[in-house]
Amino acid sequence: MKKKSLALLLSVVLTTVAVALGGCAGDKQEESSQITIGIPQDIEDSLDPMKATAAGTKEILFNIYEGLVKPDSDGNLNPAVASEYTITEEGKVYTFTIRDGIKFHDGSEVTADDVVYSLNRYADEQSGDALASAFSNIQSITAPDRKTVTITLNEPNADFLSYLTASVIPASNADPDTVAIGTGPYKYVSRSPQENIILESFDEYWDKDNAPQIKNITLKVIANADTIVTELNGGSIDMFCRLSSTQVSQLSDNFDVYTGTMNLVQALYLNNAVEPFNDVRVRQALCYAIDQQGILDMAFDGQGSIIGSAMYPTFGKYYMPELENAYPTDVEKAKALLAEAGYPDGFTFSITVPSNYQPHVDTAQVLAEQLKAVGVTANINLVEWASWLSDVYSGRQYEATVIGVDASMLSAGALLDRYRSDASGNFMNFNSASYDVALDAAESSIVDEEKTASFKECEQIISDEAASVYIQDMVNLVALNNKYDGYVFYPLYVQDFAKLHLK
Amino acid sequence: MNLTYVLKKLISLLFTLLLTAFLVFLAFSVIPGDPVTTMLGTQATPEKVAALREELGLDRPFLVRFVSWLGTFVDGTFGNSYSYHVTVRSMLAGKLPITLTMTVMAFLMILAISIPLGIYLARNSGGRTDRIMTVVNQTIMAFPPFFSGILLTLLFGLVLHLFTPGGYVSYTRSIPGFLGYLILPAVAIALPKAAMATNYLKASVLKEMKMDYVRTAYSRGNTTKGVLYGHVLRNAIIPVITFLGMTFTDMIAGSIIIEQVFSIPGIGRLLISSIANRDYPVVEAIVVLLAFFVIVTNFAIDIIYRLVDPRIRSAQEE
Secondary structure, eight states, rough: HHHHHHHHHHHHHHHHHHHHHHHHHHHHEEEEEEEEESSSSSOOSSSTTTTOOSSHHHHHHHOOOOOOOOEEEOOOESSEEEEEEOOTTOOOOOEEETTTBBBTEEEEEEEHHHHHHHHHHHHHHHTSSSTHHHHEEEEEEEEEETTEEEEEEEOOOOHHHHHSSOOOOOOOOOOOTTTOOOOOOEEEEEEEETTTEEEEEEETTOGGGOOOOOOOEEEEEEEOGGGGHHHHHHTSSEEEEEEHHHHTOOOOTEEEEEEOOOOOOEEEEOOTTTTTSHHHHHHHHHHHHHOOHHHHEEEEEEEEESSSSSSOGGGGGGOOOOGGGSSSOOOOHHHHHHHHHHHHTTOOEEEEETOOOHHHHHHHHHHHHHHHGGGGGEEEEEEEEHHHHIIIIIIOOOEEEEEEEEEESSSSSHHHGGGTTOOOOOOTTTOOOHHHHHHHHHHOOOOOOHHHHHHHHHHHHHHTTTTTTEEEEEEEEEEEEEEEEEOOOOSOOOOOGGGOOEE | OOHHHHHHHHHHHHHHHHHHHHHHHHHHHHOOOOOOHHHHHGGGHHHHHHHHHHEEESSSOOOHHHHHHHHHTTTTSBBBBBOOOOOOHHHHHHHHHHHHHHHHHHHHHHHHHHHHHHHHHTTTTTSHHHHHHHHHHHHHTTTOOOHHHHIIIIIIIIIOOOOOOOOOTTTTHHHHHHHHHHHHHHHHHHHHHHHHHHHHHHHHHHHTTHHHHHHHHHHTOOHHHHHIIIHHHHHHHHHHHHHHHHHHHHHHHHHHHHHTTTTTOSHHHHHHHHHHTTTTTHHHHHHHHHHHHHHHHHHOOOOOOOOHHHHHHHHOOO
C-alpha cells in the first residue's frame, strides 16, 4: 500500500510535468509573416546610430536608420533620404534634395533641418562619431529651404559621399539613446535587455520596390554559443549568421546555408612600436613563417579568402589580389631575416586575443604552432572583450593580437585611414611618412583612376612594410530556415532584413 | 521575539549590505577593462574618452563615486545602466520575477519530493526501496544542475519533443507558457538539492528515533505513526530547515548558471552580460540584491527556528 502511494505520487508529478511541457510545445503557432533571428549579443552601446560602436549593433540599426545615401548589396551608393544630389565640378559643394513625402517612423516628415541637425551631431568633435575626422573637412552644412541641404567642404574628397550614409534622425527626438526613430524599412517597437529586440515593418517606407516583406521581426539574444544549433533545430530561431562550419554540419534539413564573407581584415596585428616588431625584418619574417592556407584548413574547414594587405576582395577595384602571395611560406627565409635582425634563436612574445571570438582564438592557436618552426614562441593570452578594448585597442599595451577589422563605411578609406601615423584607430602604431602622403593623395583626389592608384599604393606600402601579418577575410555561413528566402550579403558588415521573405 | 533582537538584526543587515557594496565597488575599480572604452569600442579617441568619463562621473575620486552611488539606493533608481540608458530599477523589475519564479518553483519541488520521501525512507530504513533510493540519491547528488540541465534539454527537447530548447516565453505574453518553460530548469536545480534534503531528513529522523523521549513516548502507548508525527518530526526538521535555507540562497545565486544553459533572460544572464560590458551600476545593484536575499533568508530562518523550537527562543532571550 505504501509503495503504491509512492508510485502514485511519482506518476502524478511526472504527468503534471509532461502536460505542462506539452502545453508549452503546442504554443508554437505558425504566424505567416514573422521571423525570429538569433543575434550573438544584445545592443549594449546605444540605439542612437551615432553612439552605436559595436559591429553587431550597426548591422541591426542598418534596418532602422538611413542616411542621405544608402549602400546596396552591389556596393553602390543610392539616394535614400535624398532623392537626388549634385556635386559641383571641383568636388567641394554637395547639394541634396530631400525625397518628397519621406517620413520618419513617428509619422513626421523629414525636413532639411533634421538632416542638418543629424550631420552636425556627427561632426561634433566631443560627442560625435570617430568619423568626425572625415566630417572635420566640412566647411558648412546649410538648409537653404525646407527641401534642400548644401554641404560645402574645405578640400575635395571623392570618398565623402560614402560618409553621408550617416543616419538621419529627427531633431525633435530628445532621447535617441532609448527611442529609435529613423526612416528605414523597419521600425523599432520594444526591447527587453538580454532577451530580445522587436521590430515591425514600416508601412510608409518610401522605397516601394524594396519594401519590407516580413511584418514582425524578433531579434533574440543567444548569449550561449553552445545553444545556437539546438535552438535552430528546435525551431525557436529561424536564422543565425556567422556560424562555424562545425555548427553548420549539425543543422537539420530545414535549413538553407548561405556562404559569403564577413568583410573583415583578419590579421595577426603587431604593435609596430614595441620590440621586436619595430624592426621591419622581424615583421616580414613572421609573414614568411606563417601559412595562411594552413590556418584556413585547420581552423575554418578550408573556407575563407586569403588576403595580403589591409583590404578585402569585396572592395573590387581597390583590392590587389597580387598581394595575397607577397610572402609565400618560406621557413628558411624567415629564419634568415630573423638572424639578420639579431634574433638567430627566435624570441618569445604573446598574442592577446579576446576570448569571446572563438575564430580568432582558433587562429591564434594555429599561428602559435606554425611559428614554432622558425623558433618563435607565441604565448596566447586570452582576455575579455572589455579588457581588449581598453588595453589593446585604446591603450595599445600589447605585442600582438588576432582580430578582424571591418570598414564602417563603404569606402576603401575607412579601412586604410587607421594606418595613418596619427590616426586614433591606429592601434598597431604603424608609422610611415610615405604612407601618409599616399593616403592624403587618395583622399583628396577627385579623379577616380588617380584615387584608385593612390589607394593601391597605400596597400602596397602596408604589404611591403609588413605592418601586420594579414591572414584572411573570414567565411560567413548563414543558416536560414527554408520556409524563408532572400538572404543577401553586402560588402559591408550589415544585415538587410527587408529582403527576407517567405518562400 | 523582542524589539532589541529585531533591531540588532536590522543593524547587522545594513552593515553587511554596506560592506558587500563597498567590496563590489572596490573590485570593479581594480579589475582590468574600463566602461568608457567598452562603450566607445573602436571609436574611442582620447577626447571622447575624457568627455564620456566626465559625463558618467567616472573622473571623480573613488569615495565620492561610492557615496554618490549609495545615493542612488536612497532614491530607489539604483542609477542608470551604461549599456541600456535606463534606470537599473526598471531593468531589475523586469528580470527579478523570472529568477524568483524559477527559484521558488525549484524550492517547492524540493519540499514536495524530499519531505515525504525522507520520512518514507526513514520509516522503511534498511528495506529494498531504501537501499535502491540510497544509490539513486547518491547518483543524483553528483549531478551539477548545468549537466542535468543539458541532459534534460536533450531528452525532453530533442528526443521526446515535449520542450522547445531556448523557446522561453515571456511572462508578459503567456503565464502558462512561462511557467511551462521554467519547469525543466527548476527540475535541474531541484534534483541534487532534493536528493540531499531527503538524505538529510532521513538521517535526522533516524537519529531522533533513537532518543530517550521516543522510548518514553512509546511506553505511553503511542503508535509509531504517533511518535513520528507527534514528536520526532518536530525535532528532526530543525537541522533540515537550516539546510533548506542555505539551499534557497544557494539556488538564487546558482540560477546564474542554469539561466545560461536554458537561455532564460533572468537576473543571472543580466549579471554576466553586465560584467562583460563593465556596466557597473547594473552589476553592483545585482550583487547587492543577491546579498540582500541571502541576509533576509537567514533572518527568516532564524525566525522560523524560534517558532518551531521554543528552546532556541528562550535561550536567546535570557
